[in-house]
Amino acid sequence: MSQTVILHHYPNSPYAEKIRQALDFKSIPWVSVEQPRILPRPTLDPLAHGYRRIPVLQIGSDVYCDTALILDELEKRFPEPSFYPCRKGSDKKDVGIIQSLAQWTDRSFFQTSASLIPWELLAKSAPEFVKDRSQYRGREIDPAEATRAKPLMKDHLRVHLKRLEDILSDGREWVADTETPSIGDIHLYMNPWFLTGLNMAPDVYGKEWETYPLIKQWFQRLTQFTKSKRHDDAGSAMSGEEAIEIAKRTEATVQAFADTQNSNDRKPGEVVMVIPDDTGKIPVVGVIVGCDVDQIAIRPHKVSGKGVDTVVHFPRLGYYVLDPPAKM
Numbered sequence: 596m597s598q599t600v601i602l603h604h605y606p607n608s609p610y611a612e613k614i615r616q617a618l619d620f621k622s623i624p625w626v627s628v629e630q631p632r633i634l635p636r637p638t639l640d641p642l643a644h645g646y647r648r649i650p651v652l653q654i655g656s657d658v659y660c661d662t663a664l665i666l667d668e669l670e671k672r673f674p675e676p677s678f679y680p681c682r683k684g685s686d687k688k689d690v691g692i693i694q695s696l697a698q699w700t701d702r703s704f705f706q707t708s709a710s711l712i713p714w715e716l717l718a719k720s721a722p723e724f725v726k727d728r729s730q731y732r733g734r735e736i737d738p739a740e741a742t743r744a745k746p747l748m749k750d751h752l753r754v755h756l757k758r759l760e761d762i763l764s765d766g767r768e769w770v771a772d773t774e775t776p777s778i779g780d781i782h783l784y785m786n787p788w789f790l791t792g793l794n795m796a797p798d799v800y801g802k803e804w805e806t807y808p809l810i811k812q813w814f815q816r817l818t819q820f821t822k823s824k825r826h827d828d829a830g831s832a833m834s835g836e837e838a839i840e841i842a843k844r845t846e847a848t849v850q851a852f853a854d855t856q857n858s859n860d861r862k863p864g865e866v867v868m869v870i871p872d873d874t875g876k877i878p879v880v881g882v883i884v885g886c887d888v889d890q891i892a893i894r895p896h897k898v899s900g901k902g903v904d905t906v907v908h909f910p911r912l913g914y915y916v917l918d919p920p921a922k923m
């Protein structure tokens with residue numbers, strides 16, 4: 596359990612920023628493997644076996660895909676302080692409600708934010724980025740069309756921001772009205788961080804978030820909090836090659852597990868294909884090590900003979916578990 600926490604990421608990734616904040620929240624020491632922001636990722640591929648999205652968390656030869664599962668794993672391995680503190684003045688927790696906030700922040704809210712990316716500028720300055728993200732989305736990004744749609748997307752952005760401002764409007768310090776922040780604050784922080792980082796719609800939120808003063812104060816409160824908790828050994832750089840060597844010499848920690856009632860009859864030992872249901876739809880094929888209602892863990896090397904013999908973990912929500920193609 597005392598193995599090094601390795602984050603594969605790049606600085607501008609809002610999902611990776613969520614995990615960086617979460618690691619600071621729990622004062623976890625971690626090392627950083629900076630990955631290119633577009634494919635190919637020759638030092639991630641041998642570990643994640645085709646999963647292309649960022650971030651990926653590696654602990655030894657366990658490879659965790661998707662922020663939802665990464666956060667669950669961090670909560671298991673580092674339970675204190677919990678991502679789910681009690682409600683103020685109560686011994687009750689809002690775990691399910693807080694987890695569900697991610698469905699809003701990561702899907703509809705983030706779709707709105709991402710639609711404000713300056714695609715026309717990028718088409719000139721970084722056409723390879725636009726091409727890569729077209730592949731990632733599974734459809735061609737049309738920069739001129741994206742510009743035309745911006746006023747509509749800004750209307751949506753106003754709704755998302757007003758909802759957050761409304762949540763904070765009764766004077767609560769944190770979004771789930773907890774004594775200290777919860778992971779819900781970090782879920783909700785991701786989009787404002789991304790919007791301001793790329794300065795994407797200052798005509799909506801103001802230069803310094805003046806239009807949404809409660810969001811502004813809360814955002815500062817949260818970043819001060821996580822900064823104060825940051826471990827001294829947070830974020831030191833490691834090369835991708837070194838991370839691969841660590842995976843090669845470490846046994847995966849996961850033991851075979853199965854909850855057949857809740858895993859659609861999938862069992863350890865079966866070969867399956869796991870694929871995201873939204874973006875970056877590259878299938879990863881492997882032998883099931885464990886499978887339950889929340890996650891599926893597979894060993895891709897056992898099938899392909901390629902890369903490192905890692906156990907790659909996926910959440911169930913947001914991914915399809917399918918039979919692999921007959922011919923491989």
Ligand SMILES: N[C@@H](CCC(=O)N[C@@H](CS)C(=O)NCC(=O)O)C(=O)O
Pocket residue numbers: 607608609610611632633634647648649650660661662663701731874875913
């Ligand atoms: N559901 C995934 C979404 C991750 C995601 O879309 N990440 C973006 C970066 S912020 C990405 O992978 N973009 C394409 C890429 O970097 O290859 C998660 O929560 O981890």
